[in-house]
Amino acid sequence: MTLRKFLPVLATSLISLPALASEVNVYSARKDALIVPLLEKFTETSGIKVNLLTGKAGALLSRIKAEGKATPADVLVTVDAGNLHRAKMAGVLQPINSRKIAGTVPKNLRDPGDFWTGLTVRARPIFYLKDRVDVSELSTYEFLADPTWAGKICIRSSSNIYNQSMVASMIEANGEMITEKWARGLVANFARKPTGGDTDQLRALAAGECALAIANTYYYGRLLDSKKPADKDVTAKISVFWPNQSGRGTHVNVSGAGLVKYSKNLAEGRQFLEFMVSDEAQNYYAEINHEFPVSTSASASQTIASLGSFKADSLNLGVLGVNNSAAVMLMDRADWQ
Ligand SMILES: [Fe+2]
Numbered sequence: 001m002t003l004r005k006f007l008p009v010l011a012t013s014l015i016s017l018p019a020l021a022s023e024v025n026v027y028s029a030r031k032d033a034l035i036v037p038l039l040e041k042f043t044e045t046s047g048i049k050v051n052l053l054t055g056k057a058g059a060l061l062s063r064i065k066a067e068g069k070a071t072p073a074d075v076l077v078t079v080d081a082g083n084l085h086r087a088k089m090a091g092v093l094q095p096i097n098s099r100k101i102a103g104t105v106p107k108n109l110r111d112p113g114d115f116w117t118g119l120t121v122r123a124r125p126i127f128y129l130k131d132r133v134d135v136s137e138l139s140t141y142e143f144l145a146d147p148t149w150a151g152k153i154c155i156r157s158s159s160n161i162y163n164q165s166m167v168a169s170m171i172e173a174n175g176e177m178i179t180e181k182w183a184r185g186l187v188a189n190f191a192r193k194p195t196g197g198d199t200d201q202l203r204a205l206a207a208g209e210c211a212l213a214i215a216n217t218y219y220y221g222r223l224l225d226s227k228k229p230a231d232k233d234v235t236a237k238i239s240v241f242w243p244n245q246s247g248r249g250t251h252v253n254v255s256g257a258g259l260v261k262y263s264k265n266l267a268e269g270r271q272f273l274e275f276m277v278s279d280e281a282q283n284y285y286a287e288i289n290h291e292f293p294v295s296t297s298a299s300a301s302q303t304i305a306s307l308g309s310f311k312a313d314s315l316n317l318g319v320l321g322v323n324n325s326a327a328v329m330l331m332d333r334a335d336w337q
Helices: 032-046 057-070 082-088 099-104 161-173 176-188 198-206 217-225 228-236 267-274 279-288 318-322 324-333
Strands: 023-028 047-053 076-077 117-123 128-130 211-213 240-241 253-260
Touching: 023 032, 023 057, 023 128, 023 267, 032 047, 032 161, 032 267, 032 279, 047 099, 047 228, 057 082, 057 117, 076 082, 082 161, 082 253, 082 279, 082 318, 082 324, 099 198, 099 267, 117 217, 117 279, 128 198, 161 176, 161 318, 161 324, 176 324, 198 217, 198 240, 228 240, 267 279
Parallel strands: 023 047, 023 076
Antiparallel strands: 076 253, 117 253, 128 211, 128 240
């Protein structure tokens, strides 16, 4: 077992050890089950030992900032372009400088300044209750603010970065004034006060608490793959709708990673990121969490492929971070709790 987790107390002492073998220290905001098998595979093929520290996105960023030049972190793995942008703006990342990554990951899924790259893609479409909504009634995110949907929409709180990024994409498409008006209309259509995560919205939808819900695709994928009768009941009652197909496309986001500015194992960190965009890693990574690969030569899980193809918004995801604070303030003004 070459993979080991270091305890917080050990983290700073690691850097005083002489480099006996090549290694890379990864700070990750992803669940261990999603990433550990990949780290093991990387060690197997490269001989580079991986030390993993798992934590919440915000806590990991604060930690890297606090550790400053002494940080043992080489790579930061996190979710949502909004969080990746925060890390970039906090000055804890450096340009990746990898031809392999630039040649594999589409440009709109990478930071324009090369400070982070997407590793998997998720979409945030509309889900509907089949016996209450006809698909012909659905069209765009914008139309969710129409009074037609009064009291019928379930969505999680505005403190969630997925919603902040979705609103950031709308600011880019429609401007702040129109988006604020939209957010007020959306809030007026809420079926209930925002509560719980994306899976909770899908469960509430199936239970008839709402007619529409917004959630990331992988939460739906997990329910579709679940053997639990309660989850099968949920997926039997709901379906996915890809909004904005005749316009900019459905909102997408990424999980991603960057190289830490004060990395002591820069070559190994870069090699690790290059491994993460290889077909082998991409197929596994996309499969296990029902996300879409960033590499066009890798394939999505059967469950996710069964949702059908759709047009994704091709906006550069760096914009989601740039527009984040405007989105947060706008949602606040619209009383989106
Ligand atoms: Fe998530």
